[in-house]
Amino acid sequence: MDTKPRTLRPSERGLNFEMLLWLFTRLSALAMYGLILVGLVGALIMGARTQMNFADVMRWTFMPTATHVQSTNVQDLGPWSTAFWKAVGSALLVVASAHGARGLVAIADDYIVSGRGRLVVRITSVVALIAMCVIGLYVVWTA
Amino acid sequence: MRVTTRNVSPTTALRYKGQGPMLTFILHRIGGLGMAVFVSVHILSSFVGGTTGIYLNSLYESWVFQIVIFFFVMFHIINGLRITIFDLWPSLLVHEQEAIWLEWPVFLALYGFAVLVIVRTGLGS
Numbered sequence: 001m002d003t004k005p006r007t008l009r010p011s012e013r014g015l016n017f018e019m020l021l022w023l024f025t026r027l028s029a030l031a032m033y034g035l036i037l038v039g040l041v042g043a044l045i046m047g048a049r050t051q052m053n054f055a056d057v058m059r060w061t062f063m064p065t066a067t068h069v070q071s072t073n074v075q076d077l078g079p080w081s082t083a084f085w086k087a088v089g090s091a092l093l094v095v096a097s098a099h100g101a102r103g104l105v106a107i108a109d110d111y112i113v114s115g116r117g118r119l120v121v122r123i124t125s126v127v128a129l130i131a132m133c134v135i136g137l138y139v140v141w142t143a
Numbered sequence: 144m145r146v147t148t149r150n151v152s153p154t155t156a157l158r159y160k161g162q163g164p165m166l167t168f169i170l171h172r173i174g175g176l177g178m179a180v181f182v183s184v185h186i187l188s189s190f191v192g193g194t195t196g197i198y199l200n201s202l203y204e205s206w207v208f209q210i211v212i213f214f215f216v217m218f219h220i221i222n223g224l225r226i227t228i229f230d231l232w233p234s235l236l237v238h239e240q241e242a243i244w245l246e247w248p249v250f251l252a253l254y255g256f257a258v259l260v261i262v263r264t265g266l267g268s
Contacts, residue, residue: 029227036220055209055260062216067189071204100179107172128183136186143189 021102028099035092039064042088046079064089067143086140093136101129163243171222174215181212206265213257221250 039061048057051073060068066081074080108121159165181203188199202208225242229235 026227026230029223033220033224053260053264055213055257055264058213058217058257059209096182100175100182103175104179107176132183132186135190139186139189 025099025102025106028095031095032092032099035088035095036061038088039092042085047074051075063092065140065143089140090137093140094133097129097132097136101125163240167222167225167243167246170218171226174219174222177212177215178219181215206261209261209265210258213261214254217254217257218250221246221253 040057042064043052043057043060048060052060052069053072056069056072060080064080064085066077066085069077069080102125105121105125109118112118112121161168184199185203188196190196203212225246229239229242
């Protein structure tokens, strides 16, 4: 049995790229809580209290695009489709995609253990991430 | 050092009784995977449009699908907040079990209310 203490000081632990990605997953989560809060407060300011139900507000906060309020009682989609909300949506899209791509790599690492396999997973994840961001940004700004 | 071999078989892993924390771990993973698939297909179907895109997006709007994706998203968000807090402030880890107990009523209240609203709207109240 290993009797040495299992926690290392940060200086001993090192700060490699994988560690930075681990940190990114946590910090991007915090950023998404902030963006969701912006969406929630914004929806309430724009009249969600009387025009939308709880599930519709959640759907809007998860991704604040005007198409997500089309099926509600909101009459004027104008305030919901401003450049501000497209920017918030874009930020959420990019941060969430990166968080998700990293998560998929973490899951794949549990099953794909060869160095070559892991390299393929990493390259694929970066290509897919860039493609999803570009397509997603196009959808957000043209929808 | 990178671990490159497994010393337990998948069947042993499946029988592992990790209980509460293990359940949150596996649900977090299922939710994350589900969201990755959903978001990717949703972005692509919105981009492609046409009959296929509109059909897929209308499928996503159905109340049955909303119940599933809301489970994935809301559990991932609430469980993720716990993970983030404990990972960034590890000195709190002694209270992890209590946090997992607390997590469930918060999740069930919010998710239960969302499901109620979705079902009532879906059945055309």
